[in-house]
Amino acid sequence: xxxxxxxxxxxxxxxxxxxxxxxxxxxxxxxxxxxxxxxxxxxxxxxxxxxxxxxxxxxxxxxxxxxxxxxxxxxxxxxxxxxxxxxxxxxxxxxxxxxxxxxxxxxxxxxxxxxxxxxxxxxxxxxxxxxxxxxxxxxxxxxxxxxxxxxxxxxxxxxxxxxxxxxxxxxxxxxxxxxxxxxxxxxxxxxxxxxxxxxxxxxxxxxxxxxxxxxxxxxxxxxxxxxxxxxxxxxxxxxxxxxxxxxxxxxxxxxxxxxxxxxxxxxxxxxxxxxxxxxxxxxxxxxxxxxxxxxxxxxxxxxxxxxxxxxxxxxxxxxx
Amino acid sequence: xxxxxxxxxxxxxxxxxxxxxxxxxxxxxxxxxxxxxxxxxxxxxxxxxxxxxxxxxxxxxxxx
Numbered sequence: 001x002x003x004x005x006x007x008x009x010x011x012x013x014x015x016x017x018x019x020x021x022x023x024x025x026x027x028x029x030x031x032x033x034x035x036x037x038x039x040x041x042x043x044x045x046x047x048x049x050x051x052x053x054x055x056x057x058x059x060x061x062x063x064x065x066x067x068x069x070x071x072x073x074x075x076x077x078x079x080x081x082x083x084x085x086x087x088x089x090x091x092x093x094x095x096x097x098x099x100x101x102x103x104x105x106x107x108x109x110x111x112x113x114x115x116x117x118x119x120x121x122x123x124x125x126x127x128x129x130x131x132x133x134x135x136x137x138x139x140x141x142x143x144x145x146x147x148x149x150x151x152x153x154x155x156x157x158x159x160x161x162x163x164x165x166x167x168x169x170x171x172x173x174x175x176x177x178x179x180x181x182x183x184x185x186x187x188x189x190x191x192x193x194x195x196x197x198x199x200x201x202x203x204x205x206x207x208x209x210x211x212x213x214x215x216x217x218x219x220x221x222x223x224x225x226x227x228x229x230x231x232x233x234x235x236x237x238x239x240x241x242x243x244x245x246x247x248x249x250x251x252x253x254x255x256x257x258x259x260x261x262x263x264x265x266x267x268x269x270x271x272x273x274x275x276x277x278x279x280x281x282x283x284x285x286x287x288x289x290x291x292x293x294x295x296x297x298x299x300x301x302x303x304x305x306x307x308x309x310x311x312x313x314x315x316x317x318x319x320x
Numbered sequence: 321x322x323x324x325x326x327x328x329x330x331x332x333x334x335x336x337x338x339x340x341x342x343x344x345x346x347x348x349x350x351x352x353x354x355x356x357x358x359x360x361x362x363x364x365x366x367x368x369x370x371x372x373x374x375x376x377x378x379x380x381x382x383x384x
Contacts, residue, residue, distance in 0.1 A: 022332040023339030056357040060350060123354055 021104075025094040029077055029105055030070030030112075037297075038069040038165045044301040045169025045184060048247045048308045053124070053173055060123040061172040065165055068116035068132045072139040072161070074109030078102055079144050083210035089203075109140075124172035131171055135164040149211065152218040159192025160185075166301075183242045187300065190235040194228045194267060195293040201225070201270075202283035202290070225271050228289075232267035236260040239300060249307025249316075252300070259296050266292055 042065040046058050053061075077084065077095055081102050084090035094100035113136050121129030139161035148154045163185045170181035200216045201224060207214040216224045239260055243253035266289035273285060310316070 020329045020332045021336065023336045026336075026339075054357045054361065056353050060354055063350070119350075 021094060021099040025099045026104075026108060028094050029074040029100065029108060030067075031073030031076075032070075034073055034162070035066050035070050037162065039066045040298070041184075041188060041301060042066070042165035042169040044305055045166030045181065046173055047169075047305050048180070048184075049170045049173035050246070051173045057123055057172075061120060061128070061169065064116045064120040064123065065132060065168050065172075067112055068120070068136055069165065071109045071112035071116055072136045074105050074112065075136075075140040076144045078105040078109055079140070080148075081105075083149075083212060086210040087206050089205055120168075120172070125175045127175050127177075128168050128171040131164060131168045131177075135161055135168065138164075149213070152213045152215040154213065155196045155215070156189075156193050159189050159196075162192060163188035180242070180245045180247045183238065183245060184304075186238050187235070187242060188297065190231060190238055191293065191297055193231040194235065194263075195290065195297075197224050197228050197231075198270065198286050198290040198293065201278070201286045221275055225273065229267045229271035232264055236264055242300075242304070247304055247308065249310065251306045251310065252303040255299055255303035259299055262292060263289075263296050 039062055043058075043062050046061060077093060080090075081095040084093050085096040090096065095102055095105055113133075117129050117133045117136070120132050139158070143154070143158045143161055147157045151157070166184040166188070167177065167181040170184070171177060197215060200214060201221060205214070208217050215227060239256045240253070242248055243256050266285070269285050270289055278286060
């Protein structure tokens with residue numbers, strides 16, 4: 001028997017199992033579900049920005065923004081491997097399960113970070129690339145390494161990293177930052193806390209095991225419900241203001257009015273409930289609010305794009 | 321005897337290699353596409369080739 005066949009026999013006898021990573025494990029490091037939100041909002045930022053670029057440049061901009069977002073996800077998994085091992089929800093991720101080493105995740109994250117920033121700069125401009133670099137830095141260093149484990153407002157701060165993509169998309173076309181892109185940032189920034197805290201109310205995660213100060217654990221569920229209500233109250237006018245900027249229009253304003261009314265009603269219902277009521281109907285209101293929050297953001301950005309498409313087709317109404 | 325890789329480990333490695341290969345091919349395609357898109361945009365590249373060109377020199381007024 002040669003060494004090679006001996007190795008093969010050994011491999012057969014002892015299944016490699018979780019020790020051998022497949023390509024999908026590296027894809028999983030990039031947090032594809034988070035990437036889908038990044039892709040959509042970055043695309044919306046590109047579409048509503050004044051000016052035009054060849055379609056291939058748009059495609060590349062979205063791709064490199066998504067890769068940058070994925071890279072920060074890999075760096076997040078690298079740094080958080082210790083707490084991911086402790087929590088049930090995250091224990092099957094590639095690093096805690098042993099399929100990918102921490103060093104591999106770090107290398108992949110760092111390489112993709114540099115590649116995405118450099119390629120976005122070359123494909124579009126260096127303002128967009130600079131904001132992407134800052135986003136990665138913010139998510140990995142400010143959020144993951146520092147504030148996630150230090151404050152129960154971690155979701156609010158982490159939300160900022162997720163709010164940058166439309167701003168990067170806008171900068172990729174215009175080469176700068178403006179009130180419209182700042183408001184798009186603000187929209188996602190203010191939307192993230194109620195969205196995530198609603199999830200935290202019904203997905204009882206074991207953050208306490210990992211010493212991560214989640215609001216539901218540190219301040220209790222009643223305080224979390226109050227926070228959802230307050231952040232939704234702040235979000236609603238911000239969403240409306242965007243409708244009266246150069247990218248807003250009748251479709252957006254009408255959509256924002258309806259969606260804000262439903263979102264505010266949902267947040268109020270959550271605020272008025274207590275745990276006994278929530279457990280009685282298996283967190284039906286919280287689950288409904290969380291699901292609606294996804295539609296809320298999706299439909300608002302779709303409405304923005306619809307208004308731009310209408311204007312381009314010559315259907316401008318009044319001063320819009 | 322021919323060595324045959326049949327274990328799940330080898331399948332995973334094969335899948336990984338195919339994935340990396342596709343990523344590299346995709347990256348090359350993107351670089352090519354970007355080059356084409358940038359060259360077609362073209363305007364900003366004019367006048368930076370250090371060669372005199374009639375099309376970009378200011379018109380000369382004829383004097384009597």
